[in-house]
Amino acid sequence: MIDLIVKEIRKKKEFQNLDALFVKSLIKKEYERVKDGLIGHVNPKKSKDFKNIIKNSRKILHDIYGVFNIDTKKRKEILEKIKKNPHNKDLHRHLLETHRSSKERLFFYENLYEKILSKKDKTILDIGCGLNPVSWIFMKNKPQKYIALELTNEDCAFLNDYFKAVKLNGKALRVDLLKVKSFEAADVCFIFKVLDSLEEVKKGISKEILNKLQCKKIIVSFPSRTLSGKGRIGTRRWFERLIKKFEKFEIENEIFYIINKENLY
Ligand SMILES: C[S@@+](CC[C@H](N)C(=O)[O-])C[C@H]1O[C@@H](n2cnc3c(N)ncnc32)[C@H](O)[C@@H]1O
Incomplete structure (x- = not known):
């Protein structure tokens, strides 16, 4: 069941790069609290507990990871330019702008x-x-x-x-x-x-x-x-x-x- 939850959480593009084991360890506590209800449920995916655990876990993962990545596609494009012009400060600035913390x-x-x-x-x-x-x-x-x-x-x-x-x-x-x-x-x-x-x-x-x-x-x-x-x-x-x-x-x-x-x- 916990693997099913992790899979569901990682379906969202924002979290696809996150390691499954990391997500699993993060949701373990909340899972323990609701697991009995989920395992006994005829269709767990439709249950309130399942929906809540997905929603709450995604919120935590967004706050600790997803929220900071502004534009990962642009990041790769800028890196290609840096490869041709490795010490260009403007390109470095543009790259730093694609992560919220360094942008600030x-x-x-x-x-x-x-x-x-x-x-x-x-x-x-x-x-x-x-x-x-x-x-x-x-x-x-x-x-x-x-x-x-x-x-x-x-x-x-x-x-x-x-x-x-x-x-x-x-x-x-x-x-x-x-x-x-x-x-x-x-x-x-x-x-x-x-x-x-x-x-x-x-x-x-x-x-x-x-x-x-x-x-x-x-x-x-x-x-x-x-x-x-x-x-x-x-x-x-x-x-x-x-x-x-x-x-x-x-x-x-x-x-x-x-x-x-x-x-x-
Ligand atoms: C607010 S950002 C700060 C990034 C950078 N230190 C800066 O200030 O420019 C927090 C960073 O910590 C990373 N992070 C959060 N939880 C982590 C964990 N358990 N292990 C390793 N990195 C983590 C996130 O992926 C994110 O990039």
Whole structure:
């Protein structure tokens, strides 16, 4: 029955790239609650519980994944152009515009990297990266190594293709951050706009992730506007209570925390 539900959820184009096992683990709790009714039903697909679990799960998946992908077809077309013109900043800007998070900080990248990166930051780990690795073009120094972690094979294949096109020593790996056991070491780790949605699904996961990082410097960000853009979301008190010492600053729509791993707790 649970496989039938997962299949139904993934019928929607927005979720086709999501790994079936990931979807399964996400809906498990709600499934346990309704499974007896569903299994005993003559036509489970027509039942209220079935329709509800599909609707609720799709909403969660939309919020943590689907909502960010603006135009994946255009993304591929832009990459083809980048292959012919690998260091063109405008093409990079267009590519960053196809993911909602990088689109929002598009005009702040140069200042942002100036502020958070130093010459010593040669290797970068970017978790729940979206298209952010493409923004390396706005860094003063080209990273020696860029490790990018994302949720779907499709997105990772795209990023690996991109790394090859621009000859950046990068690799994108498919990882479910809710289950990851360890992270590769790096000088700096970016956790941009990821923790809110992970916490929605698994309370306490931020601390688990921070504990597993092997990076001297950690940069965490949160949106300071709701997805509709109308409401303001302020400081994350729960996060500030978690970290002993940090430096905080804001750009439009986003709050950043610079954390030294030694000062975590
Ligand atoms: C708000 S976007 C931020 C993207 C990027 N960090 C940025 O700020 O430009 C959140 C990203 O986290 C990824 N994500 C969500 N849940 C995840 C999980 N369990 N494991 C890995 N990645 C996940 C989504 O696919 C999405 O690209």
